[in-house]
Amino acid sequence: MGDDIKYKDLKKKLEERNRSLKERIVTKHKEAFDWAQNNTKQLAAGAMGGLLLIASPASNFLPKTTDNTNNTQFIDLPENMFVVSDVKKYLPDEVSELLPQQEEKISEVLTNYYGFKVLPDINGLRLNRTYGYIGLEQHLKRYPGDTIGEHFQTDFEANQYKSSGMAPGLGGFGYFAKSKSEMTQKDIDREKYYIAVQTFLAPNFLEKKKEYINFFKYKKMLVVNPNNGRAVVVVIGDAGPAVWTGKQLGGSPEVMSHLQRVDGRDKGAVLYFFIDDPEDKIPLGPVMPIDNSH
């Protein structure tokens, strides 16, 4: 057998062994790993980034010069762990406003990972926060006469998201389309992937109200769960939630589902930054990091 074939054979064998060890550990100790992944109260945000080290020990045995950590080393539980571990470095222990330096670093990290420009503000216009607790919103009426029964494009979507119900009133920017016949896929996606943000708490909101309302309407944002690295491109589709709720933003059922965030006692935090997309080229919906050596 040639050296190259021998090497490939051995590598394959070791990779298979390793995969089966990881599967075994994740299955046997599922409750503990689920806890570590989901528990954002006992473990600081980004704790799974710490578990990344647990799950990829090779660099700790080997000299640093040989560290070629890659995705194959991860236990399968957390996704996008590089995002998690890189963002974690700049997050405070408590969910709170980020300092400008933290926002700058995080926007650099996210821009680098997702391949489009992610910013805490655009031309000086911004929200009061970029890191806060997210709650669950209901579906919004997209056109006059829209009902929950007609709201979904597939049975799967209906089964998954119907139970969240439809808000009795309209979103902060009114209907997404004038009528059902005029509704486009873009309108559908905007409602599907919308967030509600505290527009009314934006810096100098009252002085710049008109400018802000035009700016916020369907403005694209990137929302990232810093505990699992899941991210989704959304639009601002509504205003809220009220300050007394203790939450800083709300997500549509589809957004919350993708981020794996829930409302209530177990609510969790997300990062939410503007996307600079003047030509409207970036599609709405779940987004994965681009492959640029990560």
Next chain:
Amino acid sequence: MDTHFFSHLIEIETLETEIDGFELPDAQKEEIKQLVHESIYHNVLDAILSELNEEDKKVFLSHLVSDDREEIWGFVNKKVLFIEEKIKKAAEDIKKELHEDIKGSV
């Protein structure tokens, strides 16, 4: 070199020497070593977690995340009898299997 909290208990040089003896480019040797180390690590981690109840597993993972070795050792020593021996055994068991993999391939 940075190590794991249990690295001082594990003899890894024999396997490394074996891999170093292969007629392979250094990068490929390092790749093989990395996979070997990873397997050892996971087997040891599984062995430790298997000795703990569900609540203790969570505490252990918390300590592991913070990488506070004093806390980790204090905790596992309190919770598991002869933990060092069990770690060594888990490492030796997987090393035997890895030796077999290596012998059978190169």
